[in-house]
Amino acid sequence: MQARIHHPRDDADGQPRFLHISWLYAQDYCEYQLYLDQVKGVEVDDTPAMVEGSAEHQRLEDESLAKAEAEYTFEEAVEESQKTPISSRELYVEDRSLGIRGYIDELILNPDGFTVIDDKPVGRTGKVYPSSKHQVYGYCMALKHMLRPDEQRPITAAVRARGSDRIVWSEDFDTKAENKVRRLIKRVHGLIDGDIEFKSATQAYKCRPCRFFDVCDKRVGP
Template sequence: MEQKNITGYEKEYETKDHPDIKGVQIIEGKNNFPISWLNQQGYCEYQIYLEYLKGIETVATPEMTHGSKIHKQLETIFKEDSTPATFEEAVEASKETASMSRECMVVSPEFGIRGYIDEIWMKPDEIVIIDDKPGRTPYFSTMNQVRAYALAYKSMTNDTRTIKSALRERGTENLFWIEIFTPEVEKEIKFTIERVHGLLDGSRPFVPTKNPNKCRSCRYKRYCEHYKKE
């Protein structure tokens, strides 16, 4: 596959930062949150409240630091052998010739989400959207994250090709989970995204996890009113 380095986008959006919630932008008049929050939401919604509404800052875990380092290394290597192209050019060209891109940004004002796809394969007959994760377990939260990337891509392009969402073991070629982005999957991820928007606008409460194992390993536990020491 040809390697395309996405350098820009033909469409520009009216964007400003949310006055009260860190990380949320207002794009085309609607709240827009990072797709990566869906991973947090599936783990514990209250983390989103503590980090982005209360503004609590914590030190990054070794796993987070290691993951960021690998991402940067792979992106640097990729750019050395890739051809610059706009997002729109890459999508159009892939209808004839297969290509791949890394750190591809997607923005959907329609659904109020945005984020960077770790890797995307654009083939004449299908689009494969890949998110790299440590380990080989397809958690519901990580599946939702990559499903939202697929939704944002579809929203931006109206692409009629088959879209697939995949999770890959970080640092390997092992796609340990993959699914077709069906209308049923699309309906489910839209429901989850709307729930997050409800959390942000105050129409729904943040529900903390009831899993004590998650609480014990949470980097926000010292700030969390729901954490119960054993």
């Protein structure tokens, strides 16, 4: 059953500083992106791929809302999913103890567990890079924090080929994955706080499609 799950984001003054979970993707792809964007505040236009991705996200969200058969709070959805499978798009999640927040592309809740799905463009090889996996782990981490301590159902991380129903990678969000994403979150906090030096990409194939290519002093290639 498709449903709309209400879990509003609180932007009131006095909130802790959050890292956006999507920054975990940037951390693996090129940390210097974060420096230019979040530290220096460099403003550049979105790339065509980013514009296309945003439009596709909006289309899927609108389609999901049109098909929604019910509305729940997050707590109600978790309870109902013990007997009825539920799917919802663009669910806001956060973990204040780790200072992370973001929006899950699609969350599937069912009696056997929870599946966190992130839509990504996937090439012909179907390869899913660590950067994409790390971002999904971040969503899983925030979701786990929002669930009751006695919730026993497992969480699965998954990447789906954008514009399709094809899951190209999935993995249990286990202790190993949780420890890994905790280390990455700690590193990103250290980067933003100025305690750790940003590393830049060393491969030209990463630099060419980057939206900061024209203004980056660390870019590789012409």
